């Protein structure tokens with residue numbers, strides 16, 4: 693099987709061949725139509741979404757061939773909001789981005805694409821024993837989606853952007869001896885978000901994700917975005933435009949926590 697990717701020959705429009713769920717009922721990303729999102733005060737308003745992350749004492753970075761990923765080793769917990777009583781544990785974060793600033797995010801807002809999108813991937817530690825066990829369960833994962841827009845540099849992201857040059861090729865890994873607090877990768881406003889039931893946005897496209905997409909974007913500098921675009925993917929091409937376009941909403945409702 694030719695390895696999936698983002699080129700014409702192996703990109704999102706071809707994934708359905710090897711992963712039929714690509715045309716499933718709860719695929720991600722989606723276009724968030726802001727006027728159609730339903731304000732939901734009881735579920736979302738009563739127990740606020742809450743992150744309780746422990747700063748990483750060293751940063752483990754991996755070029756996994758289709759993104760740059762930071763593997764989390766400390767205990768980080770996400771609770772509240774649409775997650776009911778369950779505790780979701782932070783497993784990793786990674787990004788998707790474009791070749792230029794006008795594209796790169798996976799979710800879109802009324803058709804608007806951002807330059808990049810950061811994903812913090814969590815798994816339901818209240819119900820499952822590991823990430824691998826949770827990854828295929830309908831309530832197995834929760835992913836925080838953060839839109840990235842060009843602007844001032846994000847200091848907490850520097851440990852990643854400053855080391856992309858050493859992680860150029862697919863499979864490259866490195867451990868950086870510095871601390872990183874994932875909380876500081878989030879927008880200042882974490883009360884206003886959209887949430888819906890979806891999937892992984894890359895193969896195997898499992899329909900196991902409760903998505904939480906923050907309304908407020910975070911700024912990264914031009915240099916930080918350029919550092920991402922200079923990474924090399926598993927086919928030896930520049931790792932750029934590694935985003936899946938929006939999938940059909942089908943019978944789903946998007947909820948929002950703000951009016």
Ligand SMILES: Cc1cc(C)[n+](CCc2c[nH]cn2)c(C)c1
Pocket residue numbers: 811813827891892893894895896
């Ligand atoms: C087993 C597994 C495989 C992959 C590529 N991922 C990442 C898929 C992904 C990237 N962005 C959103 N979902 C996860 C979370 C789990």
Ligand SMILES: [Zn+2]
Pocket residue numbers: 786787788811893
């Ligand atoms: Zn992702």
